Amino acid sequence: MSAAISSLVSYGMDQVDPDATAHLKPLQAGQTMTLAVLNSAPEVAVKEAVETGTHLDPSLKEVTFNPTYETLFAPEFGPLNPFKSQQMAAPRNMLSGYAEPAHLNDFMFEQQRRTFSTFGYALDPSVDTHHVATGSFIGAVDEAEKNKGLTVFESGQKKSEKRKKVKGGEAGEIDGFLGPWAKYADEKDLAKPSEEEQKELDEILAKRQKKGRNEEDAPAEEKTILHVKEMYDYQGRSYLHVPQDVGINLRSADVPDKCYLPKKQIHVWTGHTKGVSAIRLFPSSGHLLLSSSMDCKIKVNTCHSKAVRDICFNNSGTQFLSAAYDRYLKLWDSETGQCISRFTNRKVPYCVKFNPDEDKQNLFVAGMSDKKIVQWDVRTGEVVQEYDRHLGAVNTITFVDENRRFVSTSDDKSLRVWEWDIPVDFKYIAEPSMHSMPAVTLSPNGKWLACQSMDNQILIFGAQNRFRLNKKKIFKGHMVAGYACQVDFSPDMSYVVSGDADGKLNIWDWKTTKLYHRIKAHDKVCISALWHPHETSKVITCGWDGLIKLWD
Secondary structure, eight states, X not given: OHHHHHHHHHTTGGGSOGGGGGXXXXXXXXXXXXXXXXXXXXXXXXXXXXXXXXXXXXTOSOOSSOOOHHHHTOOSSSSOOTTOOHHHHSOOSBTTBOOOOOOOOHHHHHHHHHHHHHHSEEEOTTOOOSSOOGGGEEEOHHHHHHHTTOOTTSOOXXXXXXXXXXXXXXXXXXXXXOGGGOOBTTOOSOOOOOHHHHHHHHHHHHHHHHHTOSOOOSOOXXXXXXXXXXXXXXXXXXXXXXXXXXXXXXXXXXXOSOOOOOOXXXXXXXXXXXXXXXEEEOTTTOOSEEEEETTSEEETEEOOSSOEEEEEEOSSSSEEEEEETTSOEEEEETTTOOEEEEEOOSSOEEEEEEOOSGGGTTEEEEEETTSOEEEEETTTTEEEEEEOOOSSOEXXXXXXXXXXXXXXXXXXXXXXXXXXXXXXXXEEEOOTTOOOOOEEEEOTTSSEEEEEETTTEEEEEEOSSSOOEEEEEEEOSOOOTTOOOOEEEOTTSSEEEEEOTTSEEEEEETTTOOEEEEEEOOSSOEEEEEXXXXXXXXXXXXXXXXXXXXXX
């Protein structure tokens, strides 16, 4: 290995210049070397010799010499940009321009702002003067001259003297003492409208007459049409007679053992020209169906001059009541279709119910648009009681607790419980989270109230003692906001049914609150659904498309 290295070192040594290998040799003692200073930078022109002017720092506030115009307005970096507009090239310290620092009192700013919003004028902020002149205002200058430049905080008028009252006498005199209830000395007992006010009143009354607001109070003429060939059969029985040849005992008081879900449509009743508002089955048997509609008809009677809102049978089904937007409640004979009596208190009735007790079939209650529940006697036609505690129109009335009490709901988003014939509610239910409940149904066993809430839920309240909300029984999944869709139960309490705004029939399981089935029943709102009390799977629906359908 050493031989190879020595051969490499000796290779070409004879031809190498000694100075080329001088850095490889050790320094000899006694000899010194000098280092030469080298300047590798090229020769360039001095910066001061190239510059033609003096640059100023834009942040300087004072200059100690007299600069030229070009020096003052020279660009900050590099040459002038030829593509900048005059506006962009102008000096600025913010995006929209140059804002000079200025001090303004907060009170003065608020004073001028309020003066401008009230009177339409303010001091010109560009004029720096303490003397108010005509030219120093902006906005409504004429108004400023009229008010002499007064602001909202300055009062231009003297305070009017306080009105004097008639002396009320001494406190010891009981009969002559008026105290704080004394009249003003210049007070007038009679007030008559001026000529201008009288003209305005006449115009308003004329407009109301044109719009038909001053309508006649007389009720519409009733008319009855019989659609069957014969009113009585060969045995002298009318159509009110409960049939016995339909394959089911309609007179039985027992409910079906087991109910099933309806699956298909089996019949459609037509005849109404507008939306159906309510349907009711004949009491106990359910062999007849009563319907009311927006076409002013109670099928088969032409009854009211305006849409019919609600209907209700008495216990025997021989008579029924109707409530309509013509402000009349009418009592009808179910067999002949004749109007027996008419009742009104000049308000629109929203719901009507007979008292279910056999000894009180001459009494009925109606929820009115003026926040009252009014009780009438059909024998005298007079109001015998008023329940006035609600803060909004009364939507529903439901009898509970063996008809000793009734429950009412209203637009005031509350539920109230009343003792019969006592005009003070003994139970008031209202929570901030509650919504209006325009449809309420009592369960077949009388223990629960199903309330259609406007937040797209069916709420269940106890109907016996404490009327508590059952938080475990809340039925969801349908859209009913804005519509009073009637709720109903199956006879065996297995299912809950309701229509919705999309025209669908919704069926829930009572125990689990699960939405079992949904059927597209109507083209418009499905406003009511009734489960037949003696059938296991027959449901009747009505909608705003004017149709009534039977499902099985």
